[in-house]
Amino acid sequence: MASATAPTTLSLLPTTKSSSGQSVAPSPSRVQLSSFLGARPLRRLGFASADPLLAVQVASKVRSVSGRGMRVVSMAKKSVGDLSAAELKGKKVFVRADLNVPLDDNQNITDDTRIRAAIPTIKHLIQNGAKVILSSHLGRPKGVTPKYSLAPLVPRLSELIGIEVIKAEDSIGPEVEKLVASLPDGGVLLLENVRFYKEEEKNDPEHAKKLAALADLYVNDAFGTAHRAHASTEGVTKYLKPSVAGFLLQKELDYLVGAVSTPKRPFAAIVGGSKVSSKIGVIESLLEKVDILLLGGGMIFTFYKAQGLSVGSSLVEEDKLELATTLIAKAKAKGVSLLLPSDVVIADKFAPDANSQIVPASAIPDGWMGLDIGPDSIKTFNDALDTTKTVIWNGPMGVFEFDKFAVGTEAIAKKLADLSGKGVTTIIGGGDSVAAVEKVGVADVMSHISTGGGASLELLEGKELPGVLALDEAVPVAV
Numbered sequence: 001m002a003s004a005t006a007p008t009t010l011s012l013l014p015t016t017k018s019s020s021g022q023s024v025a026p027s028p029s030r031v032q033l034s035s036f037l038g039a040r041p042l043r044r045l046g047f048a049s050a051d052p053l054l055a056v057q058v059a060s061k062v063r064s065v066s067g068r069g070m071r072v073v074s075m076a077k078k079s080v081g082d083l084s085a086a087e088l089k090g091k092k093v094f095v096r097a098d099l100n101v102p103l104d105d106n107q108n109i110t111d112d113t114r115i116r117a118a119i120p121t122i123k124h125l126i127q128n129g130a131k132v133i134l135s136s137h138l139g140r141p142k143g144v145t146p147k148y149s150l151a152p153l154v155p156r157l158s159e160l161i162g163i164e165v166i167k168a169e170d171s172i173g174p175e176v177e178k179l180v181a182s183l184p185d186g187g188v189l190l191l192e193n194v195r196f197y198k199e200e201e202k203n204d205p206e207h208a209k210k211l212a213a214l215a216d217l218y219v220n221d222a223f224g225t226a227h228r229a230h231a232s233t234e235g236v237t238k239y240l241k242p243s244v245a246g247f248l249l250q251k252e253l254d255y256l257v258g259a260v261s262t263p264k265r266p267f268a269a270i271v272g273g274s275k276v277s278s279k280i281g282v283i284e285s286l287l288e289k290v291d292i293l294l295l296g297g298g299m300i301f302t303f304y305k306a307q308g309l310s311v312g313s314s315l316v317e318e319d320k321l322e323l324a325t326t327l328i329a330k331a332k333a334k335g336v337s338l339l340l341p342s343d344v345v346i347a348d349k350f351a352p353d354a355n356s357q358i359v360p361a362s363a364i365p366d367g368w369m370g371l372d373i374g375p376d377s378i379k380t381f382n383d384a385l386d387t388t389k390t391v392i393w394n395g396p397m398g399v400f401e402f403d404k405f406a407v408g409t410e411a412i413a414k415k416l417a418d419l420s421g422k423g424v425t426t427i428i429g430g431g432d433s434v435a436a437v438e439k440v441g442v443a444d445v446m447s448h449i450s451t452g453g454g455a456s457l458e459l460l461e462g463k464e465l466p467g468v469l470a471l472d473e474a475v476p477v478a479v
């Protein structure tokens with residue numbers, strides 16, 4: 001790649017500085033702190049604080065908040081860890097997991113992350129003598145479709161759990177009932193793809209009743225599907241009590257809600273991906289919480305154009321120019337330091353073998369498109385990230401599927417790995433950024449890698465997830 005003229009710094013909005021020189025933002029108000037969805041005690045995550053209000057359970061529904069110094073009643077979701085051994089021993093437990101893993105043409109699992117993530121809950125249940133009725137969807141089948149059968153998952157599941165998992169050919173009906181009846185304590189029965197019934201996605205109550213009839217209690221560990229109100233994620237909770245959260249679901253909420261709503265500061269968000277339109281909700285929500293916002297990916301060209309720059313043939317959403325201007329103004333008003341890349345890697349076509357060069361963001365020639373952030377931007381972003389204590393990342397910095405344009409995304413992944421090693425909380429918010437982190441081989445060192453794409457986006461947008469809302473509330477904790 002040929003480097004062009006020296007990059008200029010573009011649109012770096014002022015940062016509020018503390019006396020130590022670090023960027024800071026006003027602490028969120030107590031009511032704000034209490035207004036997010038959530039689950040577990042922050043103490044467990046190292047969020048212990050001298051301020052008891054920061055150490056409360058992040059509430060799924062805070063019912064009573066009226067001001068400084070008062071008692072806050074927290075209503076976290078009940079967890080599988082809250083159930084006693086006696087409540088589990090010999091019980092039939094319907095576990096909804098998200099085992100929607102990618103399979104190749106030969107039905108081999110190409111990424112088993114979601115299976116591995118489901119194991120702690122399953123093991124906990126079998127170690128406590130429960131009978132596990134495990135269910136999931138795979139893909140988006142229209143009716144019974146053999147290529148979406150869960151059968152290819154059985155060997156890996158058995159290997160990871162350490163016992164032979166039995167596989168049912170259906171998710172309801174007499175054959176399943178027979179298998180459930182013969183399931184020993186500590187056994188695992190995997191139901192067939194719940195989406196083979198159209199009633200699943202319709203959240204049909206009669207269908208939910210049939211699923212519920214298989215078991216004594218319900219555990220939802222399917223974070224990746226918690227944004228769907230389906231029979232096995234939401235409907236079933238009306239007929240099975242208790243209905244509690246699994247360990248994975250809890251951990252996702254701990255990080256994507258807990259760590260994001262009461263972060264160690266300075267707190268930065270990195271948002272990339274293709275379009276600003278798909279990230280508006282996330283950006284607006286994060287602007288309420290972060291000190292620093294770094295933007296990359298295809299969406300930056302809409303921001304550039306809104307600022308009067310020429311963007312060549314880069315991806316631009318013409319109908320979002322005004323929105324981009326508004327978001328920049330919002331960041332400024334809130335004292336959030338918004339950083340747009342100062343230089344970009346441009347290509348003469350959208351292809352892995354395109355000719356490329358590095359240019360300042362203000363100098364993209366006609367006929368060329370920006371496909372990655374440039375070296376100067378990487379340095380600026382890295383310097384900003386060096387000041388942080390919590391970072392959340394959603395969306396790649398460029399077209400990382402093409403090696404030539406993966407440099408910016410990989411540099412961010414490496415930077416976050418480095419920061420993680422220094423005690424910074426690093427959260428990867430699902431989707432393509434997770435793929436990028438895995439490609440670089442640094443997934444294991446991050447504080448949290450979300451198993452949910454759509455679900456993590458919705459949480460970050462501040463939305464409530466039906467699969468979480470439907471669960472039993474924990475015993476209120478007064479602090």
Ligand SMILES: Nc1ncnc2c1ncn2[C@@H]1O[C@H](COP(=O)(O)OP(=O)(O)OP(=O)(O)O)[C@@H](O)[C@H]1O
Nearest residue numbers: 273274297298370371395398399400431432433453
């Ligand atoms: N400059 C760019 N021009 C065009 N496309 C880009 C650019 N930068 C990144 N992309 C594309 O954006 C896509 C990812 O965007 P998306 O918004 O889907 O991210 P994500 O939120 O991480 O993923 P998911 O939607 O799976 O959760 C990638 O396929 C990448 O190639």
Ligand SMILES: O=C(O)[C@H](O)COP(=O)(O)O
Nearest residue numbers: 098100140224225453454
């Ligand atoms: O892969 C996912 O994001 C989840 O498994 C949810 O799948 P869905 O988008 O088909 O509901």
